[in-house]
Amino acid sequence: xxxxxxxxxxxxxxxxxxxVALIKAGFLQLVxxxxxxxxxxxxxxxxxxxxxxxxxxxxxxxxxxxxxxxVHSLYAEPRRMNRPDQVAKTxxxxxxxxxxxxxxxxxxxxxxxxxARRLDPNIxxxxxxxxxxxxxxxxxxxxxxxxxxxxxQTLGFVTIDGQSLGGVERAFERYLKxxxxxxxxxxxxxxxxxxxxxxxxxxxxxxxxxxxxxxxxVQFVAEEVLAxxxxxxxxxxxWAIVMKPKTGEILALANVPLINPNKHEKxxxxxxxxxxxRTGEPGSTFKMVTxxxxxxxxxxxxxxxxxxxxxxxxxxxxxxxxIIAKEYLTPEEIFKYSSNIGTYKIAQRxxxxxxxxxxxxxxxxxxxxxxxxxxxxxxVSKPETWGLARFANVSFGYGIMASSLQMALMVSTxxxxxxxxxxxxxxxxxxxxxxxxxxLPEYRPVRVLSEQAAQxxxxxxxxxxxxxxxxxxxxxGVKVAGKTGTAEKLSESGRYAKHxxxxxxxxxxxxxxxxxxxxxxxxxxxxxxxxxxxAAPAWREIVEAALIQEGSVL
Amino acid sequence: MISRLxxxxxxxxxxxxxxxxxxxxxxxxxxxxxxxxxxxxxxxFYALVGVGVFVGAQYVDPxxxxxxxxxxxxxxxxxxxxxxxxxxxxxxxxxxxxISLGVxxxxxxxxFKFALVVYLAMSLAKKAERMTLxxxxxxxxxxxxxxxxxxxxxxxxxxxxxxxxxxxxxxxxxGGARVAYxxxxxxxxxxxxxxxxxxxxxxxARVMAFLDPWTHRQDSGYQVVxxxxxxxxxxxxxxxxxxGPSKLYFLPAAHxxxxxxxxxxxxxxxxxxxxxxxxxxxxxxxxxxxxxxxDNFNTYLASGLTSVIAIQAVLNTFVVMGLVPTKxxxxxxxxxxxxxxxxxxxMIGVLFRLxxxxxx
Numbered sequence: 056x057x058x059x060x061x062x063x064x065x066x067x068x069x070x071x072x073x074x075v076a077l078i079k080a081g082f083l084q085l086v087x088x089x090x091x092x093x094x095x096x097x098x099x100x101x102x103x104x105x106x107x108x109x110x111x112x113x114x115x116x117x118x119x120x121x122x123x124x125x126v127h128s129l130y131a132e133p134r135r136m137n138r139p140d141q142v143a144k145t146x147x148x149x150x151x152x153x154x155x156x157x158x159x160x161x162x163x164x165x166x167x168x169x170x171a172r173r174l175d176p177n178i179x180x181x182x183x184x185x186x187x188x189x190x191x192x193x194x195x196x197x198x199x200x201x202x203x204x205x206x207x208q209t210l211g212f213v214t215i216d217g218q219s220l221g222g223v224e225r226a227f228e229r230y231l232k233x234x235x236x237x238x239x240x241x242x243x244x245x246x247x248x249x250x251x252x253x254x255x256x257x258x259x260x261x262x263x264x265x266x267x268x269x270x271x272x273v274q275f276v277a278e279e280v281l282a283x284x285x286x287x288x289x290x291x292x293x294w295a296i297v298m299k300p301k302t303g304e305i306l307a308l309a310n311v312p313l314i315n316p317n318k319h320e321k322x323x324x325x326x327x328x329x330x331x332x333r334t335g336e337p338g339s340t341f342k343m344v345t346x347x348x349x350x351x352x353x354x355x356x357x358x359x360x361x362x363x364x365x366x367x368x369x370x371x372x373x374x375x376x377x378i379i380a381k382e383y384l385t386p387e388e389i390f391k392y393s394s395n396i397g398t399y400k401i402a403q404r405x406x407x408x409x410x411x412x413x414x415x416x417x418x419x420x421x422x423x424x425x426x427x428x429x430x431x432x433x434x435v436s437k438p439e440t441w442g443l444a445r446f447a448n449v450s451f452g453y454g455i456m457a458s459s460l461q462m463a464l465m466v467s468t469x470x471x472x473x474x475x476x477x478x479x480x481x482x483x484x485x486x487x488x489x490x491x492x493x494x495l496p497e498y499r500p501v502r503v504l505s506e507q508a509a510q511x512x513x514x515x516x517x518x519x520x521x522x523x524x525x526x527x528x529x530x531x532g533v534k535v536a537g538k539t540g541t542a543e544k545l546s547e548s549g550r551y552a553k554h555x556x557x558x559x560x561x562x563x564x565x566x567x568x569x570x571x572x573x574x575x576x577x578x579x580x581x582x583x584x585x586x587x588x589x590a591a592p593a594w595r596e597i598v599e600a601a602l603i604q605e606g607s608v609l
Numbered sequence: 610m611i612s613r614l615x616x617x618x619x620x621x622x623x624x625x626x627x628x629x630x631x632x633x634x635x636x637x638x639x640x641x642x643x644x645x646x647x648x649x650x651x652x653x654f655y656a657l658v659g660v661g662v663f664v665g666a667q668y669v670d671p672x673x674x675x676x677x678x679x680x681x682x683x684x685x686x687x688x689x690x691x692x693x694x695x696x697x698x699x700x701x702x703x704x705x706x707x708i709s710l711g712v713x714x715x716x717x718x719x720x721f722k723f724a725l726v727v728y729l730a731m732s733l734a735k736k737a738e739r740m741t742l743x744x745x746x747x748x749x750x751x752x753x754x755x756x757x758x759x760x761x762x763x764x765x766x767x768x769x770x771x772x773x774x775x776x777x778x779x780x781x782x783x784g785g786a787r788v789a790y791x792x793x794x795x796x797x798x799x800x801x802x803x804x805x806x807x808x809x810x811x812x813x814a815r816v817m818a819f820l821d822p823w824t825h826r827q828d829s830g831y832q833v834v835x836x837x838x839x840x841x842x843x844x845x846x847x848x849x850x851x852x853g854p855s856k857l858y859f860l861p862a863a864h865x866x867x868x869x870x871x872x873x874x875x876x877x878x879x880x881x882x883x884x885x886x887x888x889x890x891x892x893x894x895x896x897x898x899x900x901x902x903x904d905n906f907n908t909y910l911a912s913g914l915t916s917v918i919a920i921q922a923v924l925n926t927f928v929v930m931g932l933v934p935t936k937x938x939x940x941x942x943x944x945x946x947x948x949x950x951x952x953x954x955x956m957i958g959v960l961f962r963l964x965x966x967x968x969x
Binding site: 058059061062064065066069070072073075076077079080081083084085087088089090091092094095096098099241243244245 | 855896916
């Protein structure tokens with residue numbers, strides 16, 4: 056073997072070595088590249104969670120009803136701590152309110168523990184300045200309701216862990232709550248951040264703003280008046296609905312006693328939004344359906360006199376009594392004096408089936424359409440199942456279940472010339488970038504009554520407030536149409552109890568150009584319980600305020 | 610032509626090295642020394658000195674190396690001994706490899722590699738036909754480097770030991786030693802190598818990590834796995850200069866022994882291809898010089914110097930790609946490091962001088 060060949064052999068071997076390296080590089084980079092890259096990225100990247108905030112809830116004028124603020128919470132990473140006892144000592148010094156139980160969490164084997172949540176910002180800053188290893192302060196969202204109890208039941212609330220419970224908070228959660236942002240960031244092997252990808256813009260961290268149709272001022276007056284009325288009559292509670300008949304917009308949805316969503320842990324019983332969720336027998340207010348249907352079908356004549364059995368009518372299968380006993384009454388008088396006997400006689404002219412259809416057309420037994428989860432459907436049984444007594448009972452408001460909202464909707468339909476415009480509480484939603492949208496389907500108005508029938512109804516409702524049971528609802532200078540209601544509640548024994556009443560007043564104003572529909576219910580007033588006595592004055596005060604705010608009449 | 614290729618490819622590697630040293634060390638330097646160009650400055654300085662050495666080598670007739678080969682060799686061995694003397698030798702990472710001369714620290718192993726090649730070239734040329742004899746061809750040429758290898762292992766510098774062993778065999782083979790004797794020596798070396806490896810826990814761990822890096826990725830296999838991931842991240846064209854995250858404490862020795870991984874990560878397969886092409890070019894040019902040299906000493910010197918660079922390049926790429934266990938070797942001309950760079954420049958300088966000599 057001469058020198059030349061030996062040189063060739065060596066150069067070939069070394070070149071082979073370089074070739075092998077190149078092939079291996081190709082394999083690693085071009086064949087296994089993406090898999091290796093993924094592994095590499097896994098160790099460089101950390102997911103950072105950004106605290107995001109629910110959108111505000113505002114009233115129709117943009118006045119704040121609910122908002123979110125950032126609060127500081129103190130956490131510890133016990134596994135990263137070398138001397139938990141020393142850390143505990145330093146912490147205790149900086150924040151004396153820390154209990155021993157809280158400090159003991161430092162010695163646990165957990166990787167993450169909350170020490171204290173929702174700190175005073177001064178304290179959190181002091182602790183941050185200590186720069187303790189394994190102790191950190193993070194920002195959390197706290198929901199804040201600046202008007203305290205105002206609209207409490209309707210707004211709902213949000214727990215410390217960001218869970219929405221009830222009301223607008225829950226129903227419109229998906230618009231209010233922003234996408235939870237966790238962005239990928241690059242970190243070095245010593246866990247120092249290098250750069251982040253997909254870091255959210257500040258507007259991404261805010262949920263959409265919900266504008267309600269509620270008017271904060273009307274809401275406030277409604278709650279005040281209700282509270283006074285409830286107090287004056289020693290009642291259990293009360294609720295009121297104020298809405299605009301033409302658009303179906305709810306201006307106020309008041310429930311007394313109030314709850315304060317800022318302190319939602321308490322008041323668990325009062326959380327119910329009675330105005331929309333409670334169903335019960337509607338009582339005489341429901342006579343509007345009977346009258347309106349009879350007018351619509353041309354079954355009553357204003358001049359006619361109907362025999363009212365001198366206040367007591369024994370039908371064999373039941374006895375119907377009137378509070379005001381008369382021999383003959385015009386339809387208007389029947390309505391005004393709230394005669395059960397007269398009302399049933401009118402209902403008999405309509406017949407079960409047509410009457411049932413009319414009830415359904417008014418929206419009873421269906422969700423009114425606010426899209427709140429608490430809304431009640433109520434219940435109307437099928438006419439085939441009605442016995443003779445049931446038909447009589449339904450005609451004057453017993454034997455069916457309805458919510459106050461459904462009754463307000465009925466009044467609104469009459470005020471609206473017989474057209475049912477579904478109620479709504481969501482005005483619109485605004486994204487953080489300013490874009491406005493409304494995700495709810497637009498309901499089409501439904502004609503329930505002829506214009507003439509609605510007119511006739513308005514007339515008898517006006518006479519009710521001018522000379523009937525609803526006189527106390529009259530507003531000086533404004534024609535008011537309304538109907539009182541005094542429904543007996545079923546006691547716990549399952550019987551109607553004379554002393555357990557729901558006193559209500561439902562109506563609209565001005566009668567000739569309806570701007571405001573309202574319904575006020577007072578739950579179990581003591582003493583005189585007539586709706587005209589208990590609820591009508593409250594109704595007047597609320598509607599006056601609403602007209603000033605929205606109707607531009609007074 | 611050949612000399613120009615040598616110049617172009619080695620300059621390319623040198624310049625690429627400076628860029629990548631900066632890319633891979635800037636952040637670590639900033640955090641460690643509050644000076645992001647801490648390593649860049651030094652590498653630039655070494656490169657300048659290296660160029661000086663290269664230029665200086667042009668004025669030295671290769672015959673002088675032959676003449677002073679013994680002295681050079683003895684000096685190099687002496688340095689290897691000095692490294693082991695406490696107070697003079699400086700250690701880094703558990704190994705004493707440097708001799709401190711005030712501000713300048715010299716890695717004795719690097720100088721020895723040059724001295725070894727010169728000595729072997731001289732000796733092989735002198736022995737010539739008698740190389741086939743065991744007594745003449747094998748014994749002295751294994752004994753003298755053997756002493757150095759023992760000294761190197763004492764530092765310990767396993768990487769350089771392997772280079773020395775391989776270069777010795779390559780040069781003996783080229784010099785005409787009988788293949789049977791060489792094979793016999795290899796067979797004898799195997800138990801010694803096994804003993805050397807198994808006696809040291811960290812070498813054992815490296816072997817285990819080499820055999821199955823992914824199961825040991827948290828400890829002994831960490832570096833290799835990081836290296837593989839860095840390379841893999843590069844794909845065809847890399848993440849872009851400076852864009853690779855591996856140097857952020859993930860990949861140990863990113864600017865020294867594993868600089869090729871950073872090249873692969875930031876410049877991709879194309880970058881690796883470029884580096885390997887440059888070394889291949891040096892390899893072929895070096896052996897071309899060896900082949901064309903009329904003088905046997907020049908042939909052995911050229912092929913020996915080229916072999917040192919090529920073997921070290923191959924081993925370094927193999928380590929980075931997980932083909933052989935980790936052993937602490939720089940990539941010649943590219944990796945950060947003064948002694949390594951200057952000795953590489955010296956070797957290239959001598960090679961260039963020999964190439965230029967061919968024309969005359």
